[in-house]
Amino acid sequence: MDVRDTPDEAAFRAELRAWIDANLPAEQRGGRGGATRFEESGRWWSRKLYEAGYAGLTWPKEYGGAGAPYSYQAIFLEETARAEAPPHVGVIGLGMAGPTIIVHGTEQQKQRYLQKILSAEEIWCQGFSEPDAGSDLAAARTRAELRGDRFVVNGQKVWSSFAHIADRCILVTNSDPGGERYRNLTYLIVDMHAPGVEVRPLRQITGEAEFNEIFFSDVEVPVEDVLGEVGQGWQVAMTTLLHERGTLGFALSAALDVNVRKLLALARERGTTELQRDAIAREWIELQALRYTNYRALTALVKTGIPGPEGSVSKLHWSEQNQRLTKLARDLLGEDGLADDGYWHYQQLRSRGNTIEAGTSEILRNIIAERVLGLPRSR
Amino acid sequence: MDFALGDEQQTLKDEARRWLESRYPAEEWNDADWAELAELGWLGVSTPEEQGGAGLTFLEEAVLHEELGRALYPGPFLATVALALPALPPDEAEQAAAGARRFSAQVGTLVPDLDKVDAVVTAGGLVAAEGEQLASIDPTRTLGRLSAPSDTVSQGRALPRLRAALACEAVGVAQRALELGIEHASSRRQFGKPIGSYQAISHPLADTFHDVELARSIAYWAAWTVAEDDEQAPVAAAAAKAFATEAAVAACERAIQVHGGTGFTWEHVLHRYYKRAQWQRQFAGTPAELRAEVAAAIL
Numbered sequence: 001m002d003v004r005d006t007p008d009e010a011a012f013r014a015e016l017r018a019w020i021d022a023n024l025p026a027e028q029r030g031g032r033g034g035a036t037r038f039e040e041s042g043r044w045w046s047r048k049l050y051e052a053g054y055a056g057l058t059w060p061k062e063y064g065g066a067g068a069p070y071s072y073q074a075i076f077l078e079e080t081a082r083a084e085a086p087p088h089v090g091v092i093g094l095g096m097a098g099p100t101i102i103v104h105g106t107e108q109q110k111q112r113y114l115q116k117i118l119s120a121e122e123i124w125c126q127g128f129s130e131p132d133a134g135s136d137l138a139a140a141r142t143r144a145e146l147r148g149d150r151f152v153v154n155g156q157k158v159w160s161s162f163a164h165i166a167d168r169c170i171l172v173t174n175s176d177p178g179g180e181r182y183r184n185l186t187y188l189i190v191d192m193h194a195p196g197v198e199v200r201p202l203r204q205i206t207g208e209a210e211f212n213e214i215f216f217s218d219v220e221v222p223v224e225d226v227l228g229e230v231g232q233g234w235q236v237a238m239t240t241l242l243h244e245r246g247t248l249g250f251a252l253s254a255a256l257d258v259n260v261r262k263l264l265a266l267a268r269e270r271g272t273t274e275l276q277r278d279a280i281a282r283e284w285i286e287l288q289a290l291r292y293t294n295y296r297a298l299t300a301l302v303k304t305g306i307p308g309p310e311g312s313v314s315k316l317h318w319s320e321q322n323q324r325l326t327k328l329a330r331d332l333l334g335e336d337g338l339a340d341d342g343y344w345h346y347q348q349l350r351s352r353g354n355t356i357e358a359g360t361s362e363i364l365r366n367i368i369a370e371r372v373l374g375l376p377r378s379r
Numbered sequence: 380m381d382f383a384l385g386d387e388q389q390t391l392k393d394e395a396r397r398w399l400e401s402r403y404p405a406e407e408w409n410d411a412d413w414a415e416l417a418e419l420g421w422l423g424v425s426t427p428e429e430q431g432g433a434g435l436t437f438l439e440e441a442v443l444h445e446e447l448g449r450a451l452y453p454g455p456f457l458a459t460v461a462l463a464l465p466a467l468p469p470d471e472a473e474q475a476a477a478g479a480r481r482f483s484a485q486v487g488t489l490v491p492d493l494d495k496v497d498a499v500v501t502a503g504g505l506v507a508a509e510g511e512q513l514a515s516i517d518p519t520r521t522l523g524r525l526s527a528p529s530d531t532v533s534q535g536r537a538l539p540r541l542r543a544a545l546a547c548e549a550v551g552v553a554q555r556a557l558e559l560g561i562e563h564a565s566s567r568r569q570f571g572k573p574i575g576s577y578q579a580i581s582h583p584l585a586d587t588f589h590d591v592e593l594a595r596s597i598a599y600w601a602a603w604t605v606a607e608d609d610e611q612a613p614v615a616a617a618a619a620k621a622f623a624t625e626a627a628v629a630a631c632e633r634a635i636q637v638h639g640g641t642g643f644t645w646e647h648v649l650h651r652y653y654k655r656a657q658w659q660r661q662f663a664g665t666p667a668e669l670r671a672e673v674a675a676a677i678l
Contacts, residue, residue: 001381001382001383001384001385001388001438001599001603002380002381002382002603003380003382003600003603004380005380006380009380071380074380264677264678267678268678272678274671277670277671277674277678278667278670278671278674280674280677280678281670281671281673281674281677282670284618284673284677285597285618285621285622285670285673286593286622288597288600288615288618289593289594289596289597289622290593290596291596292382292596292597292599292600293592293593293596295380295382295596296382296383296595296596296599298380298382299380299381299382299383300383303383313588313589313592313593316589317589317593362578362582364585365578365581365582365585365586366578366581366585368585368588368589369575369578369581369582369584369585370581372588373557373561373581373584373585373588374561374565375561375564375565375573375575375576375581375584376565376572376573376575376576377576378576378577378578378581
């Protein structure tokens with residue numbers, strides 16, 4: 001056990017830190033998150049990351065990645081968070097679509113899609129949730145009907161981040177409505193510019209529209225854009241979700257690290273009561289607990305290559321801590337907190353989505369109870 | 380970066396679990412097993428080889444504390460190995476590692492396991508283990524006050540070490556409370572189904588798993604900083620003890636609730652884990668006191 005960087009990791013960290021200092025101007029740092037990250041600056045920064053070889057650090061070299069160990073990705077996330085850099089605009093492609101294509105895709109699909117995810121030439125979105133299929137993904141009703149060499153897709157998806165700027169969608173469809181549950185789904189790669197795709201933004205409680213509804217009306221998808229096998233969509237979707245939660249941990253603790261540092265700065269600037277000091281210390285302590293939980297998960301990931309269900313613990317913890325922390329910041333602001341300060345007001349409202357997006361806390365507790373603890377299924 | 384137990388640490392942990400499971404938890408401490416602990420090399424695990432120890436690091440000692448906590452070990456291991464040993468002169472350390480004499484030290488005004496040790500380390504040197512016995516909240520971990528009070532020795536580097544040890548022990552307690560909760564929720568049936576299939580039962584157990592995972596992570600981090608004599612050791616150990624002991628108390632409380640009436644009986648083992656968790660929480664700095672230390676360091 002050694003929490004320090006190896007000499008190789010230390011060299012990578014130093015080189016990355018110098019590169020960020022040289023390439024990321026002050027005015028591009030410290031955004032409050034939210035819709036601003038979809039602006040041109042996001043694409044500009046993503047392009048720079050790609051050109052410098054920092055996009056897809058852990059992806060295979062033959063598809064444009066760096067073939068580096070997972071620890072390098074962790075260092076990348078820590079250092080970009082420290083610099084308060086904007087995120088790569090292609091987070092769905094990088095974190096979900098790409099890893100799923102690497103596992104289940106044909107060679108042709110890998111050649112066609114992976115490189116453009118890294119270069120941010122193509123932005124991806126995720127079409128999983130539906131009005132009547134949220135946590136219960138297997139109940140998806142978006143219909144994919146095979147006609148000759150193509151599927152014809154009809155239906156509606158919801159809560160789809162980035163869909164309004166996306167070029168491609170990873171779409172879970174029902175290809176056999178009378179078929180057996182878990183065996184009637186087909187996972188498609190859909191061109192968001194195809195005729196019959198309509199995107200309607202949904203405004204959130206923050207006032208911004210980060211996510212969308214997507215309507216599909218007789219959208220044609222060639223059979224070569226099936227990811228995995230017809231009828232195996234559930235298994236492919238599980239790969240996506242495993243990666244979403246499994247490698248997300250470091251991004252989450254890096255984001256939390258930024259907020260804890262801002263909280264400490266706020267406390268130093270404004271002074272604190274004894275009760276507030278206790279609450280602030282708790283946030284710092286739990287950040288360390290999350291950080292080292294991720295280090296342990298990372299070490300396991302390096303050994304096995306597959307993220308474990310323990311990733312659910314990081315997501316569960318981060319979401320609840322971020323909600324508590326952002327409310328504590330409001331508390332520290334006192335009377336000044338009545339005016340929108342441009343950061344914490346947005347962060348606190350946005351945090352309410354944290355326990356819902358990417359698996360609600362209730363579903364994550366089910367996963368832990370059933371798959372990790374081995375308790376009997378609840379349904 | 381490599382944040383996992385090494386193969387040898389894992390082997391030691393597995394061996395400790397097997398040995399302890401065959402004997403504990405038990406109502407009483409069998410002091411005859413102290414010689415066995417010496418033979419197993421546990422007493423001198425982190426004592427230098429020239430003093431008869433195994434010459435390993437505090438990380439190896441830490442995994443033993445975790446397993447001893449899980450087994451609710453009632454002997455003076457924490458007192459002798461985590462608390463007194465680092466402050467003992469070489470001759471005495473050799474005797475401690477060999478199991479020939481047992482030691483404790485004074486923290487605040489209290490001496491853990493005063494009735495089970497031969498001598499007590501104080502700022503003024505070793506004194507006889509004589510004094511008033513208190514009614515400890517954990518009957519398996521007694522407390523006393525010396526007849527001739529002295530200054531505490533657990534300052535400087537000794538305090539982070541003790542707190543990291545307690546954090547690891549608390550992880551073991553929380554782990555066992557979780558296991559007991561899972562066993563009961565899987566076998567106990569009501570309304571025709573195992574109660575663990577109800578989310579009102581399974582979700583609190585999932586929360587305990589969350590707490591145990593985070594507690595183990597921060598406790599190992601604290602143990603690593605102590606082993607490396609890292610400058611972050613004081614704040615890491617304070618943070619780890621605050622988090623892990625609260626996790627252990629909550630784990631026991633949830634397990635008692637999951638067990639229903641049975642969990643509230645004297646006969647069931649859970650109350651003994653609960654009392655140990657409370658002892659760990661209360662000794663050498665309560666969570667609120669520790670968070671005040673952390674706040675002073677970070678603000």
